[in-house]
Amino acid sequence: MDRTLRELPGIKAVLVQLFMLTLVQSVAIILAAKWLAEGVSSLFAGEPLPQQFGIMGLFVLAFLIRHGMASLKQKVAYRFAERAGTDVRKRLLERLFQHGPKFAKSEGTGHLVTLVLEGVSQFRTYVELFLPRMIGTSLTPALLLAFIFTQDAVSGVILVVTMPLLIVFLILIGLAARKQTEGQWHTYRTLSNHFVDSLRGLETLKVLGQSRKHSDTISQVSDKYRRATMRTLRVAFLSSFALDFFTMLSVALVAVSLGLRLIDGHAVLGTALTVLILAPEYFLPVRMLGADYHATLNGKQAGEAIQAIIEREEELDEAQPIPSVTWTDDSVLTLSSISVRYQGEGVSSLNNVSAEIQGFSKIGIVGESGAGKSTLIDVLAGFLRPTSGTFTLDGAKLQSLTFEAWRKQTTYIPQHPYLFHASLADNIRFYNPDASKEQVERAVEFAGLRHLTERLPHGLNERIGDGGRKLSGGQEQRVALARAFLSERPILLFDEPTAHLDIETEYELKETMLRLFQHKLVFFATHRLHWMPHMDRVIVLDNGRVVETGTHEELLARNGAYVKLVRALGGAIV
Numbered sequence: 022m023d024r025t026l027r028e029l030p031g032i033k034a035v036l037v038q039l040f041m042l043t044l045v046q047s048v049a050i051i052l053a054a055k056w057l058a059e060g061v062s063s064l065f066a067g068e069p070l071p072q073q074f075g076i077m078g079l080f081v082l083a084f085l086i087r088h089g090m091a092s093l094k095q096k097v098a099y100r101f102a103e104r105a106g107t108d109v110r111k112r113l114l115e116r117l118f119q120h121g122p123k124f125a126k127s128e129g130t131g132h133l134v135t136l137v138l139e140g141v142s143q144f145r146t147y148v149e150l151f152l153p154r155m156i157g158t159s160l161t162p163a164l165l166l167a168f169i170f171t172q173d174a175v176s177g178v179i180l181v182v183t184m185p186l187l188i189v190f191l192i193l194i195g196l197a198a199r200k201q202t203e204g205q206w207h208t209y210r211t212l213s214n215h216f217v218d219s220l221r222g223l224e225t226l227k228v229l230g231q232s233r234k235h236s237d238t239i240s241q242v243s244d245k246y247r248r249a250t251m252r253t254l255r256v257a258f259l260s261s262f263a264l265d266f267f268t269m270l271s272v273a274l275v276a277v278s279l280g281l282r283l284i285d286g287h288a289v290l291g292t293a294l295t296v297l298i299l300a301p302e303y304f305l306p307v308r309m310l311g312a313d314y315h316a317t318l319n320g321k322q323a324g325e326a327i328q329a330i331i332e333r334e335e336e337l338d339e340a341q342p343i344p345s346v347t348w349t350d351d352s353v354l355t356l357s358s359i360s361v362r363y364q365g366e367g368v369s370s371l372n373n374v375s376a377e378i379q380g381f382s383k384i385g386i387v388g389e390s391g392a393g394k395s396t397l398i399d400v401l402a403g404f405l406r407p408t409s410g411t412f413t414l415d416g417a418k419l420q421s422l423t424f425e426a427w428r429k430q431t432t433y434i435p436q437h438p439y440l441f442h443a444s445l446a447d448n449i450r451f452y453n454p455d456a457s458k459e460q461v462e463r464a465v466e467f468a469g470l471r472h473l474t475e476r477l478p479h480g481l482n483e484r485i486g487d488g489g490r491k492l493s494g495g496q497e498q499r500v501a502l503a504r505a506f507l508s509e510r511p512i513l514l515f516d517e518p519t520a521h522l523d524i525e526t527e528y529e530l531k532e533t534m535l536r537l538f539q540h541k542l543v544f545f546a547t548h549r550l551h552w553m554p555h556m557d558r559v560i561v562l563d564n565g566r567v568v569e570t571g572t573h574e575e576l577l578a579r580n581g582a583y584v585k586l587v588r589a590l591g592g593a594i595v
Contacts (some may be wrong), residue, residue, distance in 0.1 A: 023324075023325070023329075024153070024326045025321075025324040025325055026148065026152070026324075027457075028328075029105050029108075029109075029148070030104075030105075030108060030219045031101065031104070032084060032287040033102075034358070035097060035098075035101045035152065035243075036156065036163050036449075036476050038097050038154070039094055039097060039098065039153055039156045040107050040156055040160065040218075040357050041147040041154060042090045042093050042094045042161060043090070043094065043153075043156045043157050043160050043161060044164075045086065045090050046087050046090035046091060046094070046161070047160060047164040048164070049083045049087035049090065050083075050087055050161070050165065050302050051164070051165065051168050051562065052079070052085035052297070053080055053084050053087060053431050054078050054084060054295050054298040054299045054302070056077075056079045056080040056294040057294075057298060058266055058291050058292075058294035058298060059291055060075055060076045060080060060587065061079050061294055062289075062291035062294060062373050063076070064289045066290075067291060067552045077237040079430040080266070085215050094405050095153065096501065098148070098150075098152050099149050100149065100155050100219075101149075101152070102145045102146070102149035102152075103145065105145065105148050106141050106142070106144060106145030106148070109139065109144060109324075109327055109331075110141045110501045111135060112331050113136070113137060113141070113330060113331060113556040114137065115136075116330055116331050116333070117133060117330070119403070119404075119423055120330075120404065120428045121393065124404075124571070127290060128330075130564075136323065136326060136327060137331075138188070138288075139323075140323035140327060141318075141327070143319045143320035143321070143323045144320045144321075144323045144324040144327065145320070146317060146320050147319075147320025147323075147324060148316040148324075149319050150314065150317050151317055151321075152525050154306065154309055154310040154313050157309070157310075158306040158307055158310045161302075161303075161305075161306045162184065162303050162304075162306055162307065163301050164350070165303045166180055166181065167302060167303055168299070169296055169299055169300075169303070171390045172292050172295055172296055173279070173288070173292055173293070173296050175278055175282075176275050176278060176296045176300070177551040179271070179275050179278060180237050180271065180272050180275065180300065180303055183267070183270075183271035183274065184265065184271075184303075184304070184307070185224045185265045187264070187268065187271070187304065188307065188309060191314045192333070196287060202385065204218070228276045228530075246374045248366060254382045262356055262449070264307070266403075268301070268304040268308055268435065271300070271304060272297075272300045272301055272304070273380075275296065275297065275300045275371050276297055276300075278392060279293040279297060280293075280311035293333060301505035315470065315540075316487040321440075330380070340427045345426055346414065346426040346427050346429075347430070348430050348512055348542060349380070349511075350380040350510040351379075351380060352379070352380060352414075352415055353377065353378070353380075353413075353414075353415060354374075354377070354378045354379075354412065354413070354414050354415075355375075355377045355378075355412065355413040356374055356375055356376045356377075356410070356412060356415075357373055357375055357410055357411050357412070357413065358373045358374070358375055358409065358410040358411075359373070359374040359375070359400060359407045359409075359410035359412075359567075360372050360373055360374070360407060360408050360409045360410055361393075361396050361400065361405065361407050361408050361565075362408045369408070369565045370563040370565050371393045371395040371396050371397060371565045372393075373410070373566065374410070374565075374566070374567050375567070376570070378542065379574050380542070381511070381540050381541055381542050382542060382543070382557040382558060383538055383543040383545065383555065383556045383557045383560075384542075384543060384544050384545065384556065384557070384558050384560060385547070385552060385553045385558070385559040385560065385573075386398070386544060386545065386547075386559075386560050386562065387546075387547065387548065387553065387559060387560070387561055387562070387583070387586060388548075388562035388563055388586070389548070389563070389575075389586065389589065390548070390563060392468065392562040392563055392564065392565070393515070393562045393564070393565040393566075394516070394546035394547075394548075394562060395418070395517070395546060396565075397517050397544075397546065397560075397562070398510070398514050398515075398516045398544060398546045399516075400421075400422070400423065401514060401544055402421055402422075402428070402431055402433050402514045403421070403422040403424065403427050403431070404421075404423070404433075406420070406421040406423055406510075407420075407421060413416045414427075417486070417555075423484055428576060429510070430511055430512050431510060431512070431513075431514055432452060432471075432504070432505045432508050432510045432512065433514045433515050433516070434498075434501045434502070434504075434505060434514065434515050434516070434518050435501075435516045435517075436516060436517040436521060437494075437497070437521065438498065438500060438504075438521050440485050440486040440487075440489075440491055440492065440495050440500065441486045441491075442484065442485075442486040442487045442488050443485070443486060444479075444481065444482045444483060444484060444485070445470075445477070445480075445482070445483050445500070446458070446461050446481040446482065447578045448485060448486065448504070448558055449461050449464055449465065449481075449503045450504075450505055450507065452504050452505070452507060452508030452510065453470055453507045453508055453509075457505050458481075460480060461503075461507065461508060462481075463505040463506075464503040464504075465481070465503055465508045467502070467503065467506045467536070467537075468500070468502040468503035468523065468533060468550065469498050469499055469504060469529070469530075470496070470500070470503060473496055473499075477490070485500075494526070495522055495526040495529065495530065498518060498519070498522065499530065499560075500534075501518070502530070502534060502537060503534055506535055506537060511540075511541055511542060512541065512543075512544075513537070513541050513542070513543045514543075515543070515544065515545045515546060516548070517546060517547055517548070518534075518545075518547070519547065519548070519549060520548070520549070527549070528560065531552075535555060538555075543556075548590060550586070550587055553573045554573045556572075557571065557572070558570060558571070558572060559571060559572065559576055561576070561582050561583050561586065563582060568582045569581055569582045569583050570579075
């Protein structure tokens with residue numbers, strides 16, 4: 022049993038239940054075989070049929086108990102798998118929210134969506150099938166073998182010798198199947214990411230006249246996944262054939278041995294029948310485990326991938342103290358030598374960034390593309406853990422801001438706000454799901470969405486997002502501003518919120534956004550410097566380092582990196 026299963030909540034109690042049920046089931050198998058053999062041998066000896074009703078009744082009782090225990094095992098495993106699947110999906114989603122958009126981008130949105138939906142379902146199936154099979158393989162053959170040895174030692178020796186050969190062959194095929202399944206899972210991940218990226222870029226491809234040509238790429242990726250799936254199925258079919266073949270040979274050896282000794286008069290018919298009935302049962306748990314192994318291997322791979330995400334940096338999260346956070350005008354956040362390096366010893370996205378932020382102020386973050394603006398926003402939003410450095414929040418020293426209490430104080434507005442397939446009102450309620458209709462209407466009025474809602478056939482109930490009504494980039498940003506207004510959280514983080522908008526739309530939004538900044542701590546990362554005169558403080562980044570800080574006027578008077586950035590980006594700022 023792998024570590025993913027061992028760490029599931031409640032696994033020990035379930036294993037005890039399955040063990041007891043399997044024990045009763047194994048005893049029932051032995052008794053059923055014994056009573057059936059006694060009944061048949063008695064009839065063969067010429068005893069009257071009515072005299073066998075009692076023993077046949079006992080056989081039926083043992084038969085019913087056996088299958089009743091199997092049904093109970095299935096129910097116990099199913100209920101536990103349902104709970105485990107729900108718990109794993111919840112923990113995975115929580116972890117994905119903690120890791121934030123950077124992690125989703127690096128892992129691939131399609132892969133993560135597939136993992137949350139299909140991956141968790143496959144893992145649930147794996148738990149449901151594997152646990153009863155594992156207990157059955159560990160207990161039932163041992164009990165049956167011990168009983169067979171008491172009946173016929175020669176048959177017991179044959180079974181002892183043949184079982185390891187069967188297990189070794191199963192392991193060899195299992196290793197080959199695992200390799201094939203890992204390749205299939207990797208191909209499936211590529212297919213998922215490619216599919217999502219294709220959907221996102223379909224309109225662009227259509228405008229550029231490349232949509233038909235792109236279909237060839239989709240066909241190639243799909244065909245690659247088909248070939249990987251077929252290779253895995255070939256190994257699975259080979260494994261099933263091998264298990265059945267070796268089991269058949271083993272049972273045949275037992276049958277031939279018993280038959281020869283019956284002819285020579287060295288064996289009793291009742292005992293021989295009992296052993297012959299139990300021989301297939303001896304191999305059955307291993308055969309079922311082997312058959313289900315291939316059916317659940319995708320679930321095992323999915324479980325390992327999910328666990329890797331859940332456990333990512335978990336120890337550090339648990340190690341640091343988690344203070345209660347309520348940002349006020351007296352609150353202080355200090356960044357001390359914060360660095361972020363994405364790959365090994367490569368170039369740092371942030372390098373020894375230090376700053377002190379106090380109370381409600383507006384902080385502009387500027388720099389050329391690749392200077393580290395988005396990385397700093399991700400760190401401040403709690404989406405990204407620094408490689409090194411510390412934070413001090415109202416006297417509490419922290420390794421990162423990736424904890425829930427901090428995030429509940431923040432509102433994040435990216436360059437492209439995500440719109441869910443839901444009503445316009447529900448999208449606006451993102452940070453405040455319980456907001457009333459009147460509160461939503463005030464947020465709509467504040468964000469300048471009133472004209473849009475009046476034109477929509479269903480008003481605030483109009484479906485938007487994927488599969489719904491399309492909104493322009495400016496309208497999407499207004500939805501994000503309405504969310505921020507409705508949330509009333511004291512910390513706002515903007516990551517290039519107007520980079521994809523034309524300058525006219527940006528200036529339309531500017532007045533609304535500036536009103537939103539009042540009595541808030543604002544971090545505003547942008548390369549459009551006309552926002553900087555409205556900031557209380559400007560942080561200038563260059564190659565991940567803070568090269569200048571100060572007000573807009575102070576930096577202009579200093580005639581340093583900020584002025585060079587102004588000139589590089591197109592001229593003076595009034």
